Amino acid sequence: MPEFFNVLPPDEARRLLFDHLTHRTAGQTIAVQEALGRVTLRAVHAPHALPAFRRSTMDGYAVRAADTHGASESLPAFLSVVGEVPMGAPASVELGVAEAALVHTGGMLPDSADAVVPVELTQRLGDGAGFPHEIEVFKAMALGQNVLQVGEDVAAGAQILPVGHLLRPQDLGGLLAVGITTLEVAARPRVGILATGDEVVPPEQAPGPGQIRDINSYTVAGLTEKAGGIPVLGGIVPDNLHALQEAAERMLSGCDMLVLSAGSSVSVRDVTVQVVDGLGEPGVLLHGVATRPGKPTIVGVVDGKPVVGLPGNPVSAMVQYDMFGVPAVYRLQGVMEPPLRGIVWARLAHNVASETGREDYVPARLESEGDSLRAVPVFGKSNLIYTLVNADGLIKVPLNKGGLLAGEWVEVRLF
Amino acid sequence: MPEFFNVLPPDEARRLLFDHLTHRTAGQTIAVQEALGRVTLRAVHAPHALPAFRRSTMDGYAVRAADTHGASESLPAFLSVVGEVPMGAPASVELGVAEAALVHTGGMLPDSADAVVPVELTQRLGDGAGFPHEIEVFKAMALGQNVLQVGEDVAAGAQILPVGHLLRPQDLGGLLAVGITTLEVAARPRVGILATGDEVVPPEQAPGPGQIRDINSYTVAGLTEKAGGIPVLGGIVPDNLHALQEAAERMLSGCDMLVLSAGSSVSVRDVTVQVVDGLGEPGVLLHGVATRPGKPTIVGVVDGKPVVGLPGNPVSAMVQYDMFGVPAVYRLQGVMEPPLRGIVWARLAHNVASETGREDYVPARLESEGDSLRAVPVFGKSNLIYTLVNADGLIKVPLNKGGLLAGEWVEVRLF
Numbered sequence: 001m002p003e004f005f006n007v008l009p010p011d012e013a014r015r016l017l018f019d020h021l022t023h024r025t026a027g028q029t030i031a032v033q034e035a036l037g038r039v040t041l042r043a044v045h046a047p048h049a050l051p052a053f054r055r056s057t058m059d060g061y062a063v064r065a066a067d068t069h070g071a072s073e074s075l076p077a078f079l080s081v082v083g084e085v086p087m088g089a090p091a092s093v094e095l096g097v098a099e100a101a102l103v104h105t106g107g108m109l110p111d112s113a114d115a116v117v118p119v120e121l122t123q124r125l126g127d128g129a130g131f132p133h134e135i136e137v138f139k140a141m142a143l144g145q146n147v148l149q150v151g152e153d154v155a156a157g158a159q160i161l162p163v164g165h166l167l168r169p170q171d172l173g174g175l176l177a178v179g180i181t182t183l184e185v186a187a188r189p190r191v192g193i194l195a196t197g198d199e200v201v202p203p204e205q206a207p208g209p210g211q212i213r214d215i216n217s218y219t220v221a222g223l224t225e226k227a228g229g230i231p232v233l234g235g236i237v238p239d240n241l242h243a244l245q246e247a248a249e250r251m252l253s254g255c256d257m258l259v260l261s262a263g264s265s266v267s268v269r270d271v272t273v274q275v276v277d278g279l280g281e282p283g284v285l286l287h288g289v290a291t292r293p294g295k296p297t298i299v300g301v302v303d304g305k306p307v308v309g310l311p312g313n314p315v316s317a318m319v320q321y322d323m324f325g326v327p328a329v330y331r332l333q334g335v336m337e338p339p340l341r342g343i344v345w346a347r348l349a350h351n352v353a354s355e356t357g358r359e360d361y362v363p364a365r366l367e368s369e370g371d372s373l374r375a376v377p378v379f380g381k382s383n384l385i386y387t388l389v390n391a392d393g394l395i396k397v398p399l400n401k402g403g404l405l406a407g408e409w410v411e412v413r414l415f
Numbered sequence: 416m417p418e419f420f421n422v423l424p425p426d427e428a429r430r431l432l433f434d435h436l437t438h439r440t441a442g443q444t445i446a447v448q449e450a451l452g453r454v455t456l457r458a459v460h461a462p463h464a465l466p467a468f469r470r471s472t473m474d475g476y477a478v479r480a481a482d483t484h485g486a487s488e489s490l491p492a493f494l495s496v497v498g499e500v501p502m503g504a505p506a507s508v509e510l511g512v513a514e515a516a517l518v519h520t521g522g523m524l525p526d527s528a529d530a531v532v533p534v535e536l537t538q539r540l541g542d543g544a545g546f547p548h549e550i551e552v553f554k555a556m557a558l559g560q561n562v563l564q565v566g567e568d569v570a571a572g573a574q575i576l577p578v579g580h581l582l583r584p585q586d587l588g589g590l591l592a593v594g595i596t597t598l599e600v601a602a603r604p605r606v607g608i609l610a611t612g613d614e615v616v617p618p619e620q621a622p623g624p625g626q627i628r629d630i631n632s633y634t635v636a637g638l639t640e641k642a643g644g645i646p647v648l649g650g651i652v653p654d655n656l657h658a659l660q661e662a663a664e665r666m667l668s669g670c671d672m673l674v675l676s677a678g679s680s681v682s683v684r685d686v687t688v689q690v691v692d693g694l695g696e697p698g699v700l701l702h703g704v705a706t707r708p709g710k711p712t713i714v715g716v717v718d719g720k721p722v723v724g725l726p727g728n729p730v731s732a733m734v735q736y737d738m739f740g741v742p743a744v745y746r747l748q749g750v751m752e753p754p755l756r757g758i759v760w761a762r763l764a765h766n767v768a769s770e771t772g773r774e775d776y777v778p779a780r781l782e783s784e785g786d787s788l789r790a791v792p793v794f795g796k797s798n799l800i801y802t803l804v805n806a807d808g809l810i811k812v813p814l815n816k817g818g819l820l821a822g823e824w825v826e827v828r829l830f
Contacts (some may be wrong), residue, residue: 029779031709032618032633033633033636035635036640036641050800050801051627053620053624053625055798057796057798066502085625086613086614086625087613087614087622087625087654088612088614088625088626089613089625090623090624090625091624091625097441101608104643105727106612106614106627106727106728106798107614107625108624108625109479131761148796148798153798153799153800153801154801160801160804168637168830169633169635169637169638169641169733170634170636170637170729170733170800170803170804170806170830171631171804172633172634172637173593173630173631173634173637173729173800173803173804174630174800174801174803174804176618176628176629176630176633177618177627177628177630178731179618179619179621179802180626181618181619197502197503197521198501198502198504199502199503199505199521199522200503203447203551203591203592203594204594204596206594207467208505209468209504209505209506209523210468210500210501210502210503210504210506210522210523211503212466212504212521212592212628213591213592213594214591215587215588215589215591215592216588218447218448218583218587218588218591219584219586219587219588220450220584221448221584221798222583222584222587222636223584226451226452226584239502260578307728309472312520312521313521314585314588314592318584318585318588326533338828340754340757340759340781341757342755342758342829343757343758343759344755345760366755381472381563381567383470383472383521383563383568384563384567384568385568385570385585385588385589385592386465386466386569386575386589388576388588388589389576389585389586389588389589391585392755394552410603414754414755415583415585
């Protein structure tokens with residue numbers, strides 16, 4: 001184990017992890033329609049301009065702006081409507097002096113037109129069907145008014161998405177709009193998850209006296225999935241160095257990341273440290289993060305892949321995995337800055353004690369209070385999964401604060 | 416069409432929609448491990464207490480608290496350690512007066528013990544291996560100290576999840592912890608999506624002059640998926656009443672909800688209104704919402720199922736679908752209050768103009784500025800998909816505000 005500090009504040013701990021995390025998943029080409037939540041493998045550029053032709057943004061008349069100059073309510077311009085631009089077809093009608101063409105929202109502008117008069121600024125004269133017919137225009141149009149220019153949405157060749165971009169619905173729309181229907185994305189990282197503990201049994205088994213069901217494998221799997229990873233569950237390994245070492249090696253070689261949900265007693269933690277160090281270089285980077293819950297977290301890297309040893313109790317395990325594991329799952333796909341977390345502000349219902357020099361995360365339930373929210377801390381030992389089930393998020397008590405007072409506005413990170 | 420107001424503020428519009436939306440998806444039983452993001456069909460109760468036995472929260476010694484009374488650094492209590500509680504096994508060791516048992520974090524408490532002394536508050540005397548051996552205890556323990564009581568996490572029979580609850584990773588953990596491995600959830604709603612417009616071609620087709628690619632079908636599909644729905648793409652329907660009516664009827668009968676992404680010209684909008692009214696009762700509830708972008712949205716209900724007619728331009732379509740479609744997809748699964756949106760606060764970089772009496776949503780990019788964020792409005796006509804691609808969220812300008820000033824703190828809804 002290299003000579004690092006044993007206990008670090010979370011930001012420094014994350015930086016240390018990321019400095020060593022060099023592994024990335026491979027690339028694969030998929031249909032853009034299937035790419036929601038996936039990550040771009042390289043920057044994407046627009047193959048052509050969007051829109052590819054000048055379009056009207058209004059229902060109205062395509063005109064030459066000069067023909068409307070000086071027009072007003074009291075002194076309208078008179079134009080002759082010589083045809084209609086059908087939707088989805090070329091604008092074949094050509095305008096001479098004082099001529100206009102009927103055009104719909106999204107319709108193509110005739111070459112000779114350079115503005116659109118909205119229909120509500122005009123009045124039709126006479127009532128004969130067909131073309132030509134006369135209209136009055138009550139307002140002067142500027143050059144380009146109510147017209148979407150070629151490339152106004154995106155220019156030909158412009159970068160439309162950077163590398164390492166997490167794809168949202170609008171990004172799929174942007175890609176499809178310029179005809180990009182397949183895309184190279186990062187493969188979803190495989191995250192190996194091992195539970196240890198002689199007291200731990202699978203959830204489908206009735207635990208005997210002294211035994212409990214494995215739940216950390218599944219909460220970690222859920223958080224992994226939400227970050228785009230594929231959880232690979234390796235089951236429950238007995239509490240001994242040899243068995244854990246063997247299982248860890250096997251899992252890491254077939255995965256992009258390894259999570260050990262270890263027992264929380266000191267002796268078991270020591271075994272986890274030995275196992276991580278035994279997997280390869282650099283091994284354990286730190287064992288201990290200055291947070292509550294979750295101090296005894298082990299963070300390591302082996303051959304560029306992240307290895308995280310979580311405390312056995314379920315609240316610490318989830319909060320710590322969210323803090324180190326989830327950003328690592330994103331990083332493996334090339335996302336350097338994980339998406340902004342959902343955060344809401346709420347008024348604190350009770351005092352919360354803390355210690356300076358430690359980041360505390362206090363589970364809280366959110367209740368409506370008029371137009372704003374009230375954060376009610378869910379107190380409970382960090383062994384209790386139901387403190388998280390009953391919570392909507394975590395109140396962060398910053399490193400340098402000794403506590404929070406009832407009535408204070410606090411930041412609640414939705415969880 | 417019933418006699419409702421034509422243009423409503425978004426909150427009232429949503430209420431009107433929900434008052435008529437009575438349809439729900441069927442139930443299905445699935446494995447809890449596969450239930451992330453699904454919704455409970457009924458309330459769930461704990462089949463047994465958790466923990467099911469008294470557990471130690473520390474590495475240390477199980478004791479009878481009375482035996483430590485009066486103990487201090489200068490006047491320690493002397494106890495005889497008569498055995499160890501192995502992890503995952505019954506605590507068979509019994510304690511007499513002034514006796515203790517070695518116990519690990521999570522280990523079972525012997526029946527006769529009622530507190531745990533952490534190892535760091537003790538000192539072992541002598542160095543012989545095996546039991547019994549003597550320890551000094553330097554602090555008095557209270558009854559129950561460092562012990563998790565039976566049912567302290569959740570009591571037998573207690574409601575652990577309400578009906579209509581969207582399942583998060585911690586909820587799966589909570590269910591598995593009490594041995595619930597399968598669960599009745601709401602089926603994922605099938606959302607039929609039809610695009611219309613004579614100018615619209617599929618994304619894989621090269622558009623001719625005057626033509627554009629369909630993107631709304633895919634952005635709506637993406638938002639639907641994120642809300643737990645199954646998008647059912649019905650393709651592009653020609654702009655005529657008969658064709659659209661037929662396609663809409665077919666889609667609605669096989670789906671739980673229908674979305675029409677219509678052209679945005681007035682005449683096409685009128686066709687959509689006729690189609691929705693022709694599908695059944697009550698039909699169109701409103702056509703027009705007091706927001707920008709997105710005013711010409713059509714919201715209806717047919718036989719209890721939601722029907723939404725979106726404006727053709729991509730930004731309006733996404734913002735409006737997010738406002739009405741997404742909550743409806745949740746509601747169909749029984750989620751009465753959609754999950755809190757991710758919201759961040761940021762300092763506004765430029766003035767933003769608005770009109771009172773209208774809710775404006777201004778796309779904005781978020782930039783770091785020291786410890787806080789700066790919201791830079793992405794100005795662009797609402798026809799431009801790349802205003803959303805380049806944005807991280809939407810700044811909300813409330814109904815009664817005439818605009819926002821540079822430097823103001825604003826709420827940005829992550830999008």
